[in-house]
Amino acid sequence: MLINMLNAINNALDLAMQENQDIVLLGEDVGKDGGVFRVTDGLFDKYKNRVIDTPLAEDGIIGVSIGMALAGLRPVPEIQFAGFMWLSFNQIVNHAARYRSRTRSRFSIPMVIRTPVSGGVRALEHHSESPEAPYANIGGLVIIEPSSPYDAKGLLIKALHMQDPVIFLEPTKLYRLFKQEVPENMYEIEIGKANYIAKGDDLTIITYGTMVNIVKSVAEKKQISADIIDLRTIAPLDEKTILESIKKTGKAMIVHEAPTSFGVGAEISARIAEKAIYDISAPIIRIAAPSLPYPYPGYEKFYVPNELRIGKAIEKLLKY
Amino acid sequence: MIKKVFEASINYVQIMDNDGNIDEQLLPKEIDNQKILEMYKQIVFARMVDAKCMSLQRQGRIATYAPIYGEEATQIGSAMAMNENDIFVPNFRQHAVFFNRKFPLELFFIYEKAFEEGTKIPENINAYPWIVPVSTQILHAVGIAYAQKFKNTDSVVLTYIGDGGTSEGNFYEGMNFAGIFKVPIVIIIENNQWAISVPRSKQTNAETLAQKGIAAGIDCIQVDGNDVIGVYKVVKDAIASAKNSKPVLIEAITYRLGVHTTSDDPTKYRDENEVNEWKLKEPLIRLNKFLVKKQLWDNEKQKAMELEFSKTIDEAVEKAESFKPDPKSMFEHVYSFMPDILKQEEDEFEMNNFFVD
Numbered sequence: 141m142l143i144n145m146l147n148a149i150n151n152a153l154d155l156a157m158q159e160n161q162d163i164v165l166l167g168e169d170v171g172k173d174g175g176v177f178r179v180t181d182g183l184f185d186k187y188k189n190r191v192i193d194t195p196l197a198e199d200g201i202i203g204v205s206i207g208m209a210l211a212g213l214r215p216v217p218e219i220q221f222a223g224f225m226w227l228s229f230n231q232i233v234n235h236a237a238r239y240r241s242r243t244r245s246r247f248s249i250p251m252v253i254r255t256p257v258s259g260g261v262r263a264l265e266h267h268s269e270s271p272e273a274p275y276a277n278i279g280g281l282v283i284i285e286p287s288s289p290y291d292a293k294g295l296l297i298k299a300l301h302m303q304d305p306v307i308f309l310e311p312t313k314l315y316r317l318f319k320q321e322v323p324e325n326m327y328e329i330e331i332g333k334a335n336y337i338a339k340g341d342d343l344t345i346i347t348y349g350t351m352v353n354i355v356k357s358v359a360e361k362k363q364i365s366a367d368i369i370d371l372r373t374i375a376p377l378d379e380k381t382i383l384e385s386i387k388k389t390g391k392a393m394i395v396h397e398a399p400t401s402f403g404v405g406a407e408i409s410a411r412i413a414e415k416a417i418y419d420i421s422a423p424i425i426r427i428a429a430p431s432l433p434y435p436y437p438g439y440e441k442f443y444v445p446n447e448l449r450i451g452k453a454i455e456k457l458l459k460y
Numbered sequence: 461m462i463k464k465v466f467e468a469s470i471n472y473v474q475i476m477d478n479d480g481n482i483d484e485q486l487l488p489k490e491i492d493n494q495k496i497l498e499m500y501k502q503i504v505f506a507r508m509v510d511a512k513c514m515s516l517q518r519q520g521r522i523a524t525y526a527p528i529y530g531e532e533a534t535q536i537g538s539a540m541a542m543n544e545n546d547i548f549v550p551n552f553r554q555h556a557v558f559f560n561r562k563f564p565l566e567l568f569f570i571y572e573k574a575f576e577e578g579t580k581i582p583e584n585i586n587a588y589p590w591i592v593p594v595s596t597q598i599l600h601a602v603g604i605a606y607a608q609k610f611k612n613t614d615s616v617v618l619t620y621i622g623d624g625g626t627s628e629g630n631f632y633e634g635m636n637f638a639g640i641f642k643v644p645i646v647i648i649i650e651n652n653q654w655a656i657s658v659p660r661s662k663q664t665n666a667e668t669l670a671q672k673g674i675a676a677g678i679d680c681i682q683v684d685g686n687d688v689i690g691v692y693k694v695v696k697d698a699i700a701s702a703k704n705s706k707p708v709l710i711e712a713i714t715y716r717l718g719v720h721t722t723s724d725d726p727t728k729y730r731d732e733n734e735v736n737e738w739k740l741k742e743p744l745i746r747l748n749k750f751l752v753k754k755q756l757w758d759n760e761k762q763k764a765m766e767l768e769f770s771k772t773i774d775e776a777v778e779k780a781e782s783f784k785p786d787p788k789s790m791f792e793h794v795y796s797f798m799p800d801i802l803k804q805e806e807d808e809f810e811m812n813n814f815f816v817d
Contacts, residue, residue, distance in 0.1 A: 164610070189610075195640060200599055200633035207603020210588060211547075213610060215603070230630075234593045235600070243589055245793045246580040279802075280794050303796035332799055376799030 143322050146315040148289035149179050149254075152296040153216065155326050157187055160214060163300065166192040167201055167218030176220055177256060177315055202228035202253065206235050209249045214300070219255040222309070223266035229274075236305040237280035249305045252296070257285070258350045258397050260313040260444050262437040268312075269434050270349070270398035275307050276375040276407070282331060283374040285309040287352035289320040291372060294329030301328065309374075311350045318353075334378040340365030343457055344385040346408055347395040348374060351445060355395050358450045364458065374404055382408060383416050390421040391457050394428075397444055401431040422460035427453050470670045473694050474684040478741050480749030488693050497756055499540060499688045500747045501765060503532040506556035507744070508769050509565070510718075512777065513572055517722045521781070523574035526553050530686075530717030533743030534650050536560060537691025538712075541699060542618055547608070548587040549601040549619040551594070553650065557620075561585050565773065569780030576793075577783065586615070595625040598634030598647060605643035609705075616644040616702045618695070624655025626672055627663050635676035635709060642705040646698040647673075649709070651685065652716035653738075657729035673709030685712030686743045717742060787815045 143151065157163045165180055171193035174181030184191040194201050198219055205215035219225040225232075232253070240248045259268030276283050282304050286292035292310070299306040334346075337356055342364060347355050348371040359366050367385040371378065386392050392412050394405035405426035412424055427445050435443050475486045510529055516522045528535065531553070539560035542548065548557055558568060563585055571578025571590070579589035588604070591597035601619035608615045625631055626649055638645050649669050653660045666672065673680035679701060683694040691712055698708035715738035719726055726735075751757035791806040792798070809815050 195633075195636055197633045197636070199630060200637050203596060203599025203630060203633070204603040204606065204637055207600035207605070208607050209603070210600060211604040211607030213603075213607045230593065231596060231599065235591075235596060240795070241790070241793050242576050243579045243581075243793075244576050244789060247588070248796065282795070332797075376795070376801055379801055 141322055141324055142319045143289055144316050144319045145286065145289045145292045145310070146177065146179055148293040148322050149296055149310060150181060150183070151322075152293045152300070153180065153183060154186070156297060156300040157183070157190065159326070160300070162212065163214045163216060164190045164192060164208065165216045165218065166194050166205065168194060168196055168220050170218050175218060177312065179254070179310070179315075180218070198224050198227035199231055202231040202236065205251050205253075206231060206239070206249055209251045210239070210247055214250050216252045216254060216300070219253060221267045222255045222257040222271050223269045225253075225255050225271065232275070232281070232305070232307075233278050237278045240304075241280055248303045250303045252299045252306045252308050254308045254310060256312040256315075257309040258311045258313060259434060259437070259440050260350065262440070263312070265436060268437070268440065270396070270429070272309060272374050273398055273403045276404060280305065281375060282306040283309065284331065284372065285311065285349040285374055286372065287311070287314065287349055287370050290322050291329060291335070291370075293322055294327050295331070295372060297326055298328040298331055302331065309349065313350050329372065332373045332376050332378055334381040335370045335372050337368040337370050338366060340367055340389070342366060342389060343391045343393065343454065344369065344382070344389045345393045345395060346371065346382055348372065350397050351395045354445070354447060355450060358447050358454065361447075362451060362454060364454060377407065377411075379411050379415075382412065386412055386416045387419045390419055391460065392420060393425045393453055393457055395445060395450060396428050398428060399431045400426055400428040403428055422457055425453050425457055468671070468674045470668050470680060470682055472682040472684070473690050474687050475690040475693060476687045476746055476750065478746055480746045480753060482689070482750070486693065487689065488696060491689055491692065493754055493756055496689065496747065497751060499536055499692070500744070500751060500757070502536045502540070502556070502560055503688065503743055503747070504765065505769050506532045506536065506559055508766070509555065509559065509568075509773055512773050514718070514722065516572070516777065522569065522572040524721050524723050525572060526721045527718040528553055528555050530738065530742050531650055531652050531714045532556050533688035534648070534685040534691055534712040534714050537688040538618060538648055538695040541692045541695035543616075543699070545586060545613070545615045546699065547604055547615050547617045549597050549604060549617060550588070550590055551597055551620050551622060551625065552590045552592050553622070554620050558587065561587055563587065565776035566779040569777055570783050573780060573783070575783065575785055577785075577789070595621055595628035595630040595634075597621070599630050599637070601645055601647070602634050602637045602641070602643060605638070605645040606641055609641070609643050614703070616646060616699045618646045618648065618699075620648045620650050622655060623649060623651040623653065623660050623663055623669060624658065625649075626669050632672070632676070635673055635678055635707075638707040639677040643707060644702040644705070645707045646695060646702050647707070647709045648695070649711045650714060651711055652714050654716050654720065654726075654730065656720040656724060657726075659730070668711060670709060670711035678707045678709055680709040680711070682711045682713060685714030686741050686746075688743055688747065715741070
């Protein structure tokens with residue numbers, strides 16, 4: 141079926157809920173309204189008490205979900221926007237991430253937290269953040285960010301089959317941006333494994349989420365021969381695929397929408413520097429948002445990495 | 461026009477007073493003298509384990525410890541009111557509830573020795589491990605209670621929080637969710653008057669902590685938390701109410717006779733006269749008076765019981781001290797699978813002998 145990412149996520153939730161009666165969705169406006177982006181549209185009518193409108197309290201939503209998971213349910217909380225998810229950081233870090241470890245696997249938290257991320261859609265203040273780095277710093281969490289309808293469905297279904305707390309980041313800009321042929325049945329995409337979007341010899345570009353299509357477009361326009369790697373899973377990181385590609389191309393560039401400093405790009409650069417320093421022939425380049433808070437949408441076109449910045453960086457790197 | 465649209469009040473319950481006199485009208489019919497003796501024994505046991513922990517900590521044999529001295533009636537009274545299938549969600553101080561639920565004492569000491577292995581609660585005990593971040597457990601308890609309702613079990617969830625914890629957002633959020641979802645939950649405020657060095661009067665300007673449930677639309681009540689029978693009754697009633705989709709908030713008024721944890725010195729911030737006044741109201745004195753009056757107890761029986769308890773405690777300590785930690789376990793329980801990068805880190809420790817103590 142030819143569907144966009146939003147329909148793919150809705151379809152994944154629907155199939156998983158059919159399969160597993162213990163799955164419950166909860167969050168602000170996820171019921172009759174189908175969520176502010178309509179991701180859960182129609183699921184309340186179909187599953188009634190398994191789709192729960194909650195009071196407006198993000199830490200409450202996550203804390204209650206943790207309790208549900210501890211007691212044998214499989215909660216899928218939705219946080220309406222990633223910018224409001226900080227309120228639940230305490231529950232995520234102190235409990236969701238460490239419950240398995242602190243009880244030596246006596247208890248686990250099978251839970252998928254869904255939240256829209258990233259900008260480029262002229263949304264209100266606090267509605268466009270890319271918060272993956274602080275979450276990726278927390279051991280025990282799985283951080284996933286799809287870049288296409290096909291990936292969104294397969295990754296979400298896999299997440300719903302896992303015994304771990306997963307943060308599933310949904311780029312708002314991609315919800316309705318394009319459609320793709322997606323299988324009607326259930327299928328899983330492996331977690332912790334990156335995906336080659338393109339294969340080439342001159343350069344490795346590591347990216348994920350909103351930036352994947354932009355990177356692909358620049359590479360095509362410039363007719364360069366590059367490995368384009370879509371992380372799919374941000375944490376735990378697929379270091380192996382990255383290093384494999386670097387050994388071949390000798391040049392690395394990381395592109396993401398989140399701020400540059402202390403970001404996912406920094407982590408990847410450090411790993412390349414530690415483990416493949418003799419394989420590279422050029423500096424590692426990060427193209428990401430500047431190290432400042434997400435601006436009002438009036439300025440966002442300068443903030444979010446664009447084709448111009450990515451193109452320049454590619455040119456620079458290929459000169460080495 | 462002005463009209464009154466809402467009015468509320470809070471009841472306070474006490475069944476056994478400081479002198480061991482019982483309010484017969486309130487006494488639950490299942491509470492006979494044998495049951496009261498059992499309550500007494502469980503409190504003595506808890507107090508003995510507590511004293512042992514203080515001593516082990518001072519000898520460096522366990523880590524920082526949060527004692528329960530003075531608060532045992534709140535914990536034992538509520539624990540005895542629970543049915544076996546009811547579910548216990550603690551904060552970090554409800555050790556006596558664990559003892560009541562037959563949590564293996566050896567595991568308790570392994571936990572106090574600061575090893576995660578001590579939190580491996582046996583499958584047949586309906587309890588979750590100690591929670592340190594204050595008030596966060598209230599939300600878990602609500603989620604667990606939601607699952608009971610969803611799965612149509614007959615279990616009620618009992619969770620605990622301190623007086624300081626009632627100032628946290630999660631406490632309010634939890635009560636609010638509980639009220640809306642109408643889940644089978646009883647929230648017990650173990651009000652021991654002190655949050656480390658900050659007295660109850662500095663936590664809130666509200667007259668009672670119990671009344672905090674009113675805004676969430678749930679029933680609330682106060683009880684003498686040093687009266688084990690009073691606590692038992694109030695919790696028993698609350699469990700029945702919770703089964704009927706009516707969550708309850710209970711404020712048990714007790715007193716922390718000891719330190720907050722072994723890391724602080726209360727003489728620095730609280731008046732010893734206050735402590736001495738509360739010592740007259742602690743849970744054991746009144747029970748002892750009652751039992752002696754009824755000729756159910758004497759010094760000989762006390763000695764024999766203490767001897768037996770000491771033996772049990774010492775055996776558990778001995779077992780816990782023979783526990784062999786495995787540092788590799790840190791790496792192996794982070795995810796349901798082993799990520800490559802974590803495996804690399806583990807291997808690096810292993811190959812370089814960094815795991816050797």
